[in-house]
Amino acid sequence: MAEMDTSSGGGHKKGPGVKKSKKLSTRVDLTPMVDLGFLLITFFVFTTTMSQSTAMKMTEPKDDSTQILKVKNSGAMTILLGKGDQVYYYYGQLEADKLSEQFKSTSFKEIRELIVAKKKATNIDDLMFIIKSDKESTFKNAIDILDEMSICTVPPGHYAEVDITETEDLLIRKTEEANNIK
Amino acid sequence: MPKVKIPRKSTAIDMTAMCDVAFLLLSFFILATKQKPPEVLSVTPPASVSSKAAPDKSILITLTKEGKAFLMLGDDTKKGEILQNINDIKGIGLTPGEMAKWKKAAFIGLPLNQIKSSLNAAREIPADKLPGIPTDSTNNEMIDWMRSITNVYAGTDQKKLEEMLLVKGDNAALYPSFKRIKEAFKKNEIYKFRIVTNGEAVPIGSELYKKGNTQ
Numbered sequence: 001m002a003e004m005d006t007s008s009g010g011g012h013k014k015g016p017g018v019k020k021s022k023k024l025s026t027r028v029d030l031t032p033m034v035d036l037g038f039l040l041i042t043f044f045v046f047t048t049t050m051s052q053s054t055a056m057k058m059t060e061p062k063d064d065s066t067q068i069l070k071v072k073n074s075g076a077m078t079i080l081l082g083k084g085d086q087v088y089y090y091y092g093q094l095e096a097d098k099l100s101e102q103f104k105s106t107s108f109k110e111i112r113e114l115i116v117a118k119k120k121a122t123n124i125d126d127l128m129f130i131i132k133s134d135k136e137s138t139f140k141n142a143i144d145i146l147d148e149m150s151i152c153t154v155p156p157g158h159y160a161e162v163d164i165t166e167t168e169d170l171l172i173r174k175t176e177e178a179n180n181i182k
Numbered sequence: 183m184p185k186v187k188i189p190r191k192s193t194a195i196d197m198t199a200m201c202d203v204a205f206l207l208l209s210f211f212i213l214a215t216k217q218k219p220p221e222v223l224s225v226t227p228p229a230s231v232s233s234k235a236a237p238d239k240s241i242l243i244t245l246t247k248e249g250k251a252f253l254m255l256g257d258d259t260k261k262g263e264i265l266q267n268i269n270d271i272k273g274i275g276l277t278p279g280e281m282a283k284w285k286k287a288a289f290i291g292l293p294l295n296q297i298k299s300s301l302n303a304a305r306e307i308p309a310d311k312l313p314g315i316p317t318d319s320t321n322n323e324m325i326d327w328m329r330s331i332t333n334v335y336a337g338t339d340q341k342k343l344e345e346m347l348l349v350k351g352d353n354a355a356l357y358p359s360f361k362r363i364k365e366a367f368k369k370n371e372i373y374k375f376r377i378v379t380n381g382e383a384v385p386i387g388s389e390l391y392k393k394g395n396t397q
Contacts, residue, residue, distance in 0.1 A: 030197030037204025055236040055376040140353035
């Protein structure tokens, strides 16, 4: 296919004084070209990142003051997101004299186990995760915690995003100061 | 006994066919990879385990790390109507010529009162210098935008609109800026929307992983 007929006619003979030129084959060794081809393929395959962006569903509650959901203290866990990817949590309701015992800080790595533990220990009907984002927490934190809910298969309706209260905000500030988080 | 002569064959193989295959594959991969659409706004979205692909045709709100909001109207059939609607409601007073020019813009990243002057400006403002759509609590223009969008899509299926609404935020964007966008949705009675994320594998051993394996 890639060969060419290089033999010259064959018929006419050259004169006696004419030197016979050496016939060079036109066959090219294609091995380096194949090497190059595959090298390029490997290069392109490895450098292309298969990034398919996905979409995560978000459902917001209606702001209806007449339909305030009552949550049992025993089944509630409040997760607070602070700056520097910090996570704080407490169970039930905050009580003024037991603040330091109740209010604990953790990280995104450990929160999963805590969510699973709470989920297992609580009757599913009473279970409620309340997520509150501090004004210095990031968009990533807000999405990560929702993602954590789906990783731990917390059924929808058993977690909700709620605005942070002043007491909680103050507690976060104090903990941040104590732990020196910037 | 006569010796059996084994004919010696050349070990050189014709590489032409292999070369053809290599370059065919190369050209196939180059042509088949979909080029990422040029992004004027660089945003790194957070990761999630969600596996549903983001729709191509969408109304996209981009939130940059500085907290600026940009709006991209991806549905070309309705884009003109949405722009016309907000022009009428907010009284921007654009001429048909200006409207046509506005329709060609890839995204909206200016307060409503600056739109007219920017359309007539000789030079376009570079994307990173745009102030973004104001979303402050006192002047949340995103609410006006969402109102116009819901007005235009009023006749169609609400679910279809909800599937089109996307919010793409940067990892480092602060939560309040995201909250104000959520407020703009809520004010227009949109309670469902989607967040653009980067796909991520389900962590091994987690509840969701076990559930996926038993199913």
